[in-house]
Amino acid sequence: MESALTARDRVGVQDFVLLENYNSEVAFIDNLRRRFRENLIYTYIGSVLVSVNPYKDLEIYSKAQMERYRGVSFYEISPHIYALSDNTYRAMRTERKDQCILISGESGAGKTEASKKILLYYTVTCPTGDHMAALGERLLQSNPVLEAFGNAKTLRNDNSSRFGKYMDVQFDFKGVPVGGHILNYLLEKSRVVHQNHGERNFHIFYQLLEGGDDDLLKSLELERNPQNYNYLVKVSINDKNSWKTVMNALLVIGFVEEEVQNLMNIIGGILHLGNTQFGEGEEGETYVTNEDQILTLEKVSRAKLTAKGEEMISPLNFEQTLSARDALAKSVYRRTFNWLVEKINQSLAQKVMQKFKDSTEKISLSLGFEQFCINYCNEKLQQLFIELTLQYEQEEYETEGITVQYFDNKIICELIEEKHKGIISIMNEECLRPGETCDASFLEKMEDSIGGHPHFVTHKLANGKTRRVMSREEFRLLHYAGEVSYNVNGETILKQNEGLCPKRSHDHVFVIQASTQFKNSLMKLMEILMSKEPSYVRCIKPNDSKQPGKFDEVLVRHQVKYLGLMENLRVRRAGFAYRRRFEAFLQRYKPLCPETWPNWNGCLSDGVSTLVEHLGYTPEEYKLGRSKIFIRFPKTLFTTEDALEAKKPEIALILQKSWRGYTERSKYQRIRHAGQSTTCW
């Protein structure tokens, strides 16, 4: 195994920082490709882990592998998600600082799998109490449940998460995981009533129909064939087995039989709701045509209005009724999903580590409100990445007189969220305006307020070439990940911003616009993340056909670009690969120098100078700042780490000897003291 690993390490560089030509995108991608061919899917850029989806099971996630990475320094061993997990865990314990791991990448790049591997690593390697054994199991089992209700087959991924997830895991002072908590964001509820060609509804609908036993289906008045339901399309993906896994997971998490039955009642109810047929009366009123549904569903075709304190029931026309039926289905599903997450949270009780799951997607189709929110979320996460890594480095380098240029996406975030002028404000204003919401006037307002912004374009504002490919009903944003067009026609952006309810002019003030809600929850998330020490996993999808061994260079290049990996590398290499506060550096490496071991009593920077001179660092290898040492090349650090590793047995021997000497001396003193006391008597 070891020799195989050494051979693997020779294929490409395991840290991009060691790339000879670090400015070359070609060299970067070539390194990725060479490693990918050897099944080396992980590579570092300093402390950032780049992961390429292998689309096949690799034997690198066993318990034995976990043991290899346990307690081992980041740079000492080949890159792995376990190394990052372990490092984060140890940083939390030694530095006593909350940590978070941000996993990003486009749909199908491997974010969910990465998060599962991290969780598995903690549940296997962390110290446990009895409580933890059960908690670990519940943490792991929360995945199949969330996936059943929150994941679906899309063109890009057969198991695509259609919601954002932030998982919090809490440890006690001994490093024992004591609980977990999940926050979910922006479930793609529109999928409940409509799926694009080749895609499916959420897995649970199919799992129920394929896996549920005859009695259950009978009690829910359901038939096995998904084709009998308007909200479903027929594509099976091992749903029968998944059903068993999900039912078992629900039990482990602590759902009682009645709750599971209720959940299934709701899922069945949504399917029936989708099958409700409506007819149109002579005066434009709508009525339910399938008689068995009349009692439960006739209210869908009416709206309750309150004007000047008086309530009125107004009939909806055919179109409005269909839209109200779908809105009801979506709303029930969303609430059920939230309830489910809450139940899981109760089961995980006290809480543990972090992971926010985003779903960066570069989409060139016309999209609506939900996609707008998802892309805004990814934009914010990218901004956070820039702020926490690149900008931080920039500031440090400025004091060293080094300047580095990088792409800052703040301008796009502001375009979306700025008070009074941003797209969200304009959208809200338009929703609050008396009268029917109108996407055309929303577009005009945007053109007036932000027309001319370099990241915004509409048909009217576009130049000839772009205008030819743009419709009059869309606007285009140049996100950091690429251009995305958003459709504003009819039922899309504004309707969804209002929460998909038919608008009632008198209660505008009570409408809490979905975009503002989303913006606020995003701000809260950013606050949480900013308060923690971040680690990053950047996932890359090697091809669009989900095939093992296929490396599509164009696709990979695009992701390298929008994930900002080249910038990340440039900043890393422009300066120093490693930095540590003097006290931390001295504390770690002081055994390597007789003058600093066992203690250095002078000023810290002198101690570090003495230490590195003894180690033979050349002037270009390092620099001393005011409070930190900066080491330019990882190789220098590796050598120092190796020296420390080699020294460890010697240190252990010295400590052992000192301890034995101390205990023997104490014993002698006690005997001597006892002898003297006896003599006195």
Ligand SMILES: Nc1ncnc2c1ncn2[C@@H]1O[C@H](COP(=O)(O)OP(=O)(O)OP(=O)(O)O)[C@@H](O)[C@H]1O
């Ligand atoms: N490390 C891995 N080893 C083996 N297969 C993997 C790995 N990572 C991902 N895959 C494969 O790729 C598929 C897609 O991965 P995953 O669901 O994690 O993507 P994602 O980035 O979470 O996508 P989405 O944003 O759509 O949820 C998985 O179902 C699995 O088949």
